[in-house]
Amino acid sequence: MELTTVWFALIAVLWIGYFCLEGFDFGVGMLLPVLAKNDTERRVMYNTVGPVWDGNEVWVLVAGGATFAAFPEWYATLFSGFYLPLLAILVALIVRNLAFEYRHKHDDDTWRRRWDLALIVGSALPALLWGVAFANIVAGVPIDADKEFTGNLFTLLNPLGLLGGLVTLTLFATHGAMFVALKTDGDIRHRARDLAVKLGLVAAVLAVLFLVSIQLKTGSVASAVAFVLAAVALLAGVAAARAGHEGWAFVGTFLTIALAVAGLFLALFPDVMPSTTDAAYSLTTTNAAATAYTLKVMTWVAVVFTPIVLGYQAWTYWVFRKRLAVHHIPAPATVTSTDGP
Template structure:
């Protein structure tokens, strides 16, 4: 295995970690409108992810930076071709961070309600658009002989990519509902479990259709194994949630996301962006990568920095591991 293959695997791991971690806090953001009945319950939901949401986004920054350094041709084509949807995601992430920090700065109901609307929409849109983006990456887009995207925005809104967006939206929301049940007490915990059952069933149908379509289009034996693991893990998550075993349910929903993302990257390799115009024009791990010297330096840096990031983020989750409920929310000023 050469260094460009290693970095393809590392980037896949970074995106998998991002979807696993940011997936549940996107889901919790969506649930602030679907599950919470009043402002106090919305505060409970926001507080479950308050200490960790910004740390989860570190994985996105690292994945983007690694792609830029290891595969500059992939980065350039991806960000120029997908400029509008990626810009929408970026704006959502900026507004979402501001909403978390500014919501409680003033006590007026209208002020807080507007920021709560912002949290909901800036959680829902990225959860959907990431699925659309990765659906297009795996399915292939219009790339010419100069490695440039020559399609339009409407070309990105094809049935396969839109189905991918619905899968990530429902799967992340299910993941968030299971996380809410794991992190809360009282009535909100029970309602989160009931909602997770419905969300999980919808996500299972959509995910099965999307992954089977992916397997039929580009799959092989390894991707088939990942597909089976994803489906079995999702069913196990539903069973554990129904039995009230929130820890196991969250673990299995996480395995579902990990296996599904792994399947996408397995079907993609050795391409990084297939061309639908001519297979010879596809971007691959070979023709899109940086020089061996650059990849070698990056490997040393990643070997030193990655364990530190994982350790401090794991410590954060350990510190804020306890459940919370409405009784832990102080009265508003």
């Protein structure tokens, strides 16, 4: 197998890891005003992701860095053409991260409400825009002979792109509700489980419409298999949630996101950014790749450091595996651990 194909697959794995892990972070943030009925329950929700949210974001940083190093032409066209939505995502993530760090710094209800709003918006906006971006990457955008994006922001806000955004928004919300149900106990656990079932059905309808559209436009046999398995996993997750099996329900949404993203990359391959202007202008794993020597060095680096990163993250989730409830939350203090408010 050529190293260009290997690195395309590795970048796909990085995005799968990011969406599966950061997806429930986004979901928890978006559902804060829906699931939490008082400040103590809001603190419970913050603390479900408090120890892991920053580690989850590492995946997108590595995915961006890997794209820059392995496929510089892809990186250049993508980040210049999608500059505004990617900037909006970056600003939203910064604001969201500040909410985790600053909410507990001042014992004032107004102060906390404002940071709660920052968390909600900072979670919902990236959840929406990532779907818009990936829908356009897979379906294709106008690219000229110089490998430059010739559209604008409104080019990306097409019906398929917006549908993709709604899919990621509802799917991440479902994933987040499943995670809250898995990580909490008491009333909030039951509310999260009931909401996960309702959101899951909405996400399933939107996902089927979106994935069928992608499959008809640019899909392959492999992507079709991945999309069907993603749909089955989502329905199985919803069924498990209804039966009260939160662990299997979370596995269901986790697999749904993983298989759906894998299907998108399978539908994209061997392109990395198809051109709607002329197929000859499309960026592929061949014409957008770095030199063979660069890819070889990167491969050895990945072989050494990837197991370390995976081991560290697995250890973190194991340490913080227990459920949280309102009786675990201490009285408010002006300054607490940065792991959660």
